[in-house]
Amino acid sequence: MTKRYLLRTFGCQMNEHDSERIAGLLEADGLEKTSDASEADVIVLNTCCIRENADNKLYGTLGHLHSLKAGRPDLEIVVAGCLAQKDREAIVERAPHVDVVLGTHNVHRTVELLEARRSSGHQVVEILEASTADDQELFPSALPVVRERGHSAWITIQVGCDNACAFCIVPAVRGPEASRPFGDVLDEVRRAAAEGVTEVTLLGQNENSYGRDLALRLRAAGEADAPLDEQHLAGGAWVADRRARPLFADLLRAVGEVPGIRRVRFTSPHPKDLREDTVAAMAQTAAVCEHLHLPLQSGSDAVLAAMHRGYTAERYLERLTTARRAMPDLAVTTDVIVGFPGETDDDFDQTLEVVAEARLDSAFTFVFSPRPGTEAATMDAPAVPHEVAVERMAALRQVVERSSLLANQARIGRTEEVLVEGPSRRDPSRTSARTRQHRLVHFDADRPLRPGTYASVEITGASTTHVLGGLVEVLDVPRHRTRIPVVAG
Ligand code: SF4
Secondary structure (H helix, E strand, O other): OOOEEEEEEOOOHHHHHHHHHHHHHHHHOOOEEOOOHHHOOEEEEEEOOOOOOHHHHHHHHHHHHHHHHHHOOOOEEEEEEHHHHHOHHHHHHHOOOOOEEEOOOOHHHHHHHHHHHHHHOOOEEEOOOOOOOOOHHHOOOOOOOOOOOOOEEEEEOEEOOOOOOOOOOHHHHHOOOEEOOHHHHHHHHHHHHHOOOOEEEEEOOOHHHOOHHHHHHHHHOOOOOOOOOHHHHHOHHHHHHOOOOOOHHHHHHHHHOOOOOOEEEEEOOOHHHOOHHHHHHHHHOOOEOOEEEOOOEOOOHHHHHHHOOOOOHHHHHHHHHHHHHHOOOOEEEEEEEEOOOOOOHHHHHHHHHHHHHHOOOEEEEEEOOOOOOOHHHHOOOOOOOHHHHHHHHHHHHHHHHHHHHHHHHOOOOOEEEEEEEEEEOOOOOOEEEEEOOOOEEEEEOOOOOOOOOEEEEEEEEEOOOOEEEEEEEEEEOOOOOOOOOOOEO
């Protein structure tokens, strides 16, 4: 009988991407996907330690699975992802019923580790601390993949981070920054396009610095007897100028030229590293969408310094002005943390001012909560009382929502190109889609449209979270095979 797996993903897009690879490996090993835990033979929890209460959620889920496994001893439980990377001993101690614990650099070994568990009869833990830039295991591009959306692909261009933001656990669990060879990224994009993918999102922790390590490595190896493949590692534009510089702008241009790719997105750039050549590449490459997610985190220079963000509020706004000058129809979204240790009323007022001045299209807002293992968890600065942080959050949401509503209302009367995601979750008679600016659109159509369809839609209404509209015409039909129906909200 065919075995089934259930895969639950917590956290960020990098984790979603790893989950697609784990699903691909399990399916290549003959397993079928299920969403019902009671019929799963293998349950994989791909964990994240960035979000609040991640460990409580994991141990809560593992407690539930303990009961399930008591009745079905053959059930195999795998814990993967960055919480596994960080807390392996705790998982082993608190959840001995887990069969396999694997780290962020071990995704490609999922099937082998399950096999090792079966043959040894013992719990298997495999965590690689970090890999070298030569290590192809860093970027599991050759692994099979099961995409949640057949028309859209995430492409990892970089892993790890060399920054040290005080609130962030990523450098500890994903290791130092390492860029994927330029040619490998392009090969994966070309393969995805050949499978019918038309939209790619480039993933990295600090994408503007993509390739700096590759350029430095090539310059250092310049005199070596056996020269490296420069074109493959760093791309043709670098070979022409050989400067020690990031290669992200070159990469955006090259990905945007791959035949079949209509939309290129990326997340997340760091404000301190947003260079003019990146902005120019965005503006000059037709496929690159008019959307910039630029995490602000705080509008107070004192708080930004305590966070080690490496920019001031003024510098952040200058970067936005430069980007908007080059792309007048640019949508801007951000992340903001409220209640960072030591944040005063004055600091928070500055955040409100900067958020209002930035004219954001939307923002992810978070109340600070300390993550064990980060600098912010042990700071001497006074903690902001929870009720104060909650009040500040409410005030911030008001400013963000006012700004979102204005931005959405400004689209009324326009005709926009949208990429269909599927029927709306709230009202399945409507179709949900995204504009190039990543704005959510619910629109009326006189026929069902498959996910991946491009259409033009006239915008007729707006709220804080989305715009409404009506179908004008279908522009392009999807070329991928639909595996999983997508319901969007
Ligand atoms: S730039 Fe800062 S927030 Fe982003 S991954 Fe690196 S350390 Fe974390």
